[in-house]
Amino acid sequence: MGFMEKMWELAKKDLKTILLPEGEEDRNLIAAEKIKDNKLAKVVLIGNETKITTRAKELNLNLDGITLIDPETYEKTPAYAKELYEIRKNKGMTEEKALQVVKDPLYFGTVMVKVGDADGMVSGAIHTTGDLLRPGLQIVKTTPGISIVSGTFVMQVPNCQYGQDGLLLFADCAVNPNPTAEELASIAIATAETAKKLCGMEPRVAMLSFSTMGSASHELVDKVRKATELAKAQRPDLAIDGELQLDAALVKEVAELKAPNSPVAGKANVLVFPDLQAGNIGYKLVQRFAHADAVGPICQGFAKPINDLSRGCSAEDIVNVVAITAVQAQ
Incomplete structure (x- = not known):
């Protein structure tokens, strides 16, 4: 189904x-x-x-x-x-x-x-x-504990081994152009809750960047790293990790090389993009190239x-x- x-x-x-x-x-x-x-x-x-x-x-x-x-x-x-x-x-x-x-x-x-x-x-x-x-x-x-409204897409990718049998959540792809670290943490938590309540998934949240666990140094990476720390501190019950490159987040073999101790790497089903440009481009690439169903944007945080x-x-x-x-x- x-x-x-x-x-x-x-x-x-x-x-x-x-x-x-x-x-x-x-x-x-x-x-x-x-x-x-x-x-x-x-x-x-x-x-x-x-x-x-x-x-x-x-x-x-x-x-x-x-x-x-x-x-x-x-x-x-x-x-x-x-x-x-x-x-x-x-x-x-x-x-x-x-x-x-x-x-x-x-x-x-x-x-x-x-x-x-x-x-x-x-x-x-x-x-x-x-x-x-x-x-x-x-x-x-907004919902108590959530500081920002964001938009997530539920991506159903045919013939795909990633996520949960090709089912993944992408956020924020619709609302916030350049979220702060604090806002990014809130987006991660809200998307994890959407994954649980709407999709019946046990969320494994990857905080995406062009760096994996310190492989690069840049202020953009620092933002994702800080957001990850904040999200983990606010919700230690959730599996959230980063910063992770996309391949490290999804591909088991790459995860074993780049982030062997991560509870999320190689098996992420929730992808949190660092800004709206990346998120919007990312979901549309998957939608068009992989012929995925992109359901959304679903507003979360209200x-x-x-x-x-x-x-x-x-x-x-x-x-x-x-x-x-x-x-x-x-």
């Missing part, structure tokens, strides 16, 4: 309420019908109800059983505005401004998740990553499940990310 097949099966076992704040957009409408028909989640479309129902009819979609919520008219909008005001009043938020801001679908949805009226949210078909992260960080905030989409996503992509979000909420 592939990774997404597993996510679908798990999602069906405990239906969660997942918001689609871009509810007037065609791909979201198509995805909502598929999510309902496959019983993956209780989906909620946020937007103008007339626009949603009119467009659904034009697309020949059946939205019966799907909840539609318009922030302009919803009975709980004033309560959500009060919640937003309480959270942000020390940052200059007024009650009047909160009532205006909360009607933005992304802020509305984020508050809805915060207060427990929904279990998670998926956006990004027509909004940027920044549009999603901003209300998420302001309202839901106190509650909020996930991003590529603006070039398909309706099927939205369905899959909703399934993942539902499993995260479990």
